[in-house]
Amino acid sequence: MDRTPSASPGTYRQVDGHPTTPGALMRAEIAEQPGRWSDLLTTGCDALEQASALLRDARPELVVLAARGSSDHAAQYAQYLVHHRLGIPAMLATPSSISQDAGHLTYPRAVMVAVSQSGQSPDLLATVEDARAGGVPVIAVTNDASSALAGLADVHVEVSAGPERSVAATKTYTGEVLALRQLVMGASRGPELDVDGLVASAAAVLAAMDEQAVAAAAALDRADRVLVVGRGLSMGSAKEGALKLMETCALAASGWSAADATHGPLGQVVEGTTVLALTAGARSRDSVLELARAAAAQGGHVVTVLDDARPDGVADGWARGVVPRPADDLAPLLEILPIQRVALELALRRGLDPDHPRGLRKVTLTS
Known part of the structure; x- marks a missing residue:
């Protein structure tokens, strides 16, 4: 394996006009997570309640989870939790079916939960637009309330992670997992979280x-x-x-x-x-x-x-x-x-x- 160093502990880079050493952003963002989870559970409770009510009241035959990358890993967690708590099928969307194959999907009575840190990915947006055109209500979970995905959703849940400047997702991933946990547990009227x-x-x-x-x-x-x-x-x-x-x-x-x-x-x-x-x-x-x-x-x-x-x-x-x-x-x-x-x-x-x-x-x- 090529171990040629690309940075050393003494190397400085400019991020938003400020010098930073390698790993400083990721280290800080990892450390933020307990506090960010508390923020989500405090400031996001109304949106989470609305999202849970939509998922519960729609009485869906299917939950569709649309995501990419780290967000897709959070969606896989939600897929299992939907099965355990709601007892209904949940599937992971295939965005290329819409964006690359110009397809259109006809769903049974369903709810789509779209998960994205940025809320900007074109194929994810195309997947959500196709679902909405078919009459499927959409819950969006993002870290950007002004994103295009948030604007398309019937209910938007912001994960309250704050700006994440390291390329490696840390606090946004766990924020998504926690938001999805609260969404599904709320829909199933699960126990109160400590x-x-x-x-x-x-x-x-x-x-x-x-x-x-x-x-x-x-x-x-x-x-x-x-x-x-x-x-x-x-x-x-x-x-x-x-x-x-x-x-x-x-x-x-x-x-x-x-x-x-x-x-x-x-x-x-x-x-x-x-x-x-x-x-x-x-x-x-x-x-x-x-x-x-x-x-x-x-x-x-x-x-x-x-x-x-x-x-x-x-x-x-x-x-x-x-x-x-x-x-x-x-x-x-x-x-x-x-x-x-x-x-x-x-x-x-x-x-x-x-x-x-x-x-x-x-x-x-x-x-």
């Missing part, structure tokens, strides 16, 4: 990773490939964790469901391959650990993320025992935090600038 407890748990995980991330990055730097594994509600954060490692560290990483990984990706595990196992969720833990132990038997270096114990066959753990085991619907929010912090430190260790990965832009306009 906001203070969630915020305190996130702060505790981040504080622990402030101590562990440098050493964890040093251990991960010896790997030439990484497999990130979750299942069910945690699968989206497994894919998002792999994306963070790929885009910031130029590391060959892939995210999988533990069930799917046994059908092929397990074959990529050789001596020294790192396997990150998202094991905080009670429902999915046994399945993920079964895959992790199989990887360890092939020489893989298995690391659990946010587990409360050290299972057999596991070499290491990030933020182990820091917080009580979270509810399954909250585990993906907390599991991604250690991976964000390690990705930041690993990028810096490799002489890369995680705020400005080579070849990537903050807003990708796919058509």
Whole structure:
């Protein structure tokens, strides 16, 4: 692998007219997340209630989730949550069917939930416009209330993440996951969220990773490939964790469901391959650990993320025992935090600038 440094700790770049060192933006935005979640749950409660009422009162036969990139990973979380809480089918949209194939879809009684940090992607907008033309109500979840997507929606939920200037999405991703969680739980009249407890748990995980991330990055730097594994509600954060490692560290990483990984990706595990196992969720833990132990038997270096114990066959753990085991619907929010912090430190260790990965832009306009 080419390890030619693109930035060093002493390198300064101009961002909005101010000098900044590599990784400074991503570090600050990771740290903001507990406070931003509190903001969302305070300032966004009216919009979330309206969105939940729309989803509930429409009595849909289908929920369609439209998104790209990190937002698509948040949408995958919502897909599972809709199944668990509402008991109705949920599907991920295929925007190219509209933008590239000039198609038109006829839906049953449905609600579309469109998720986008910027709310600007042309193919996503085309997908929403097509749905609206077919009489499908639209809920938009974005970080920009003035965006085109927000303007198209029947109800818009702003994730309240504030400006995100690092190319690597961190606080916008978790803001979307939390907004989608509240949307679905509200529609199902689920239990009240312990906001203070969630915020305190996130702060505790981040504080622990402030101590562990440098050493964890040093251990991960010896790997030439990484497999990130979750299942069910945690699968989206497994894919998002792999994306963070790929885009910031130029590391060959892939995210999988533990069930799917046994059908092929397990074959990529050789001596020294790192396997990150998202094991905080009670429902999915046994399945993920079964895959992790199989990887360890092939020489893989298995690391659990946010587990409360050290299972057999596991070499290491990030933020182990820091917080009580979270509810399954909250585990993906907390599991991604250690991976964000390690990705930041690993990028810096490799002489890369995680705020400005080579070849990537903050807003990708796919058509």
